[in-house]
Amino acid sequence: MVFDLNIKQYFSPNCGPRKHGSPPDMIVLHYTAMENVMSAIERLCDPKFEVSAHYIISKEGKITQMVDESLRSWHAGKGTWGQVRDINSHSIGIELDYCPSINDELDFDYLQLQALEVLLFDILNRRPEIIAKNIIGHSDMSPGRKFDPGRRFPWQTFAKKGLGVWPHNIESKAPDWDIFKHAAKIFGYCPPNNDEDGWNAVLYAFRLRFLPDQEGELSMSDMGVIISLANNWPTHL
Numbered sequence: 001m002v003f004d005l006n007i008k009q010y011f012s013p014n015c016g017p018r019k020h021g022s023p024p025d026m027i028v029l030h031y032t033a034m035e036n037v038m039s040a041i042e043r044l045c046d047p048k049f050e051v052s053a054h055y056i057i058s059k060e061g062k063i064t065q066m067v068d069e070s071l072r073s074w075h076a077g078k079g080t081w082g083q084v085r086d087i088n089s090h091s092i093g094i095e096l097d098y099c100p101s102i103n104d105e106l107d108f109d110y111l112q113l114q115a116l117e118v119l120l121f122d123i124l125n126r127r128p129e130i131i132a133k134n135i136i137g138h139s140d141m142s143p144g145r146k147f148d149p150g151r152r153f154p155w156q157t158f159a160k161k162g163l164g165v166w167p168h169n170i171e172s173k174a175p176d177w178d179i180f181k182h183a184a185k186i187f188g189y190c191p192p193n194n195d196e197d198g199w200n201a202v203l204y205a206f207r208l209r210f211l212p213d214q215e216g217e218l219s220m221s222d223m224g225v226i227i228s229l230a231n232n233w234p235t236h237l
């Protein structure tokens with residue numbers, strides 16, 4: 001592909017060794033929700049804040065690396081995906097310079113998405129341990145606590161290129177919370193608490209990514225999509 005990654009380096013001290021020593025097998029996408037990319041980089045490199053990411057991509061598509069991929073960057077915080085609890089040890093974190101508008105109408109910039117695409121292909125080429133299913137949003141691993149990369153992120157477009165997954169062969173199914181919970185767990189979701197609020201947070205996170213226009217009670221669409229995801233991409237237990 002003719003696209004010079006031209007990655008700048010701006011190192012953050014907010015990192016450490018990966019626990020268990022194995023190479024990363026997940027990618028977590030974030031948005032910064034900050035005013036501009038420079039203030040985000042400063043924050044992600046300031047020891048006071050104890051946060052970082054491996055990469056940040058500006059609206060113009062400029063990529064800055066802050067933590068070496070071999071190290072454990074502090075981007076994910078508390079959360080779970082499938083069987084993984086220490087997401088930071090398992091993942092590469094990528095921040096997008098993006099601040100959602102109140103009515104959620106702000107699209108991501110084209111150059112930024114293009115740079116993300118090239119960076120993801122570059123990482124996946126180098127790291128066969130990372131499968132498409134394990135490119136997730138911060139909201140997926142931390143329902144109710146995190147909402148990024150938000151409802152405007154074009155998951156379907158990325159999934160078509162093999163950079164993520166998207167449901168197919170969706171069948172209608174009557175709403176049933178027990179079945180929804182079971183399928184959501186098989187796909188990888190984990191509620192912050194195993195109660196009504198916790199599962200509503202999972203439903204919200206799942207919709208942010210797969211059915212961003214869906215609201216209200218658990219629906220036939222929710223059921224069809226979550227069952228397709230569980231059938232096609234079960235977590236290896």
Ligand SMILES: [Zn+2]
Binds near residue numbers: 031146
């Ligand atoms: Zn985040």
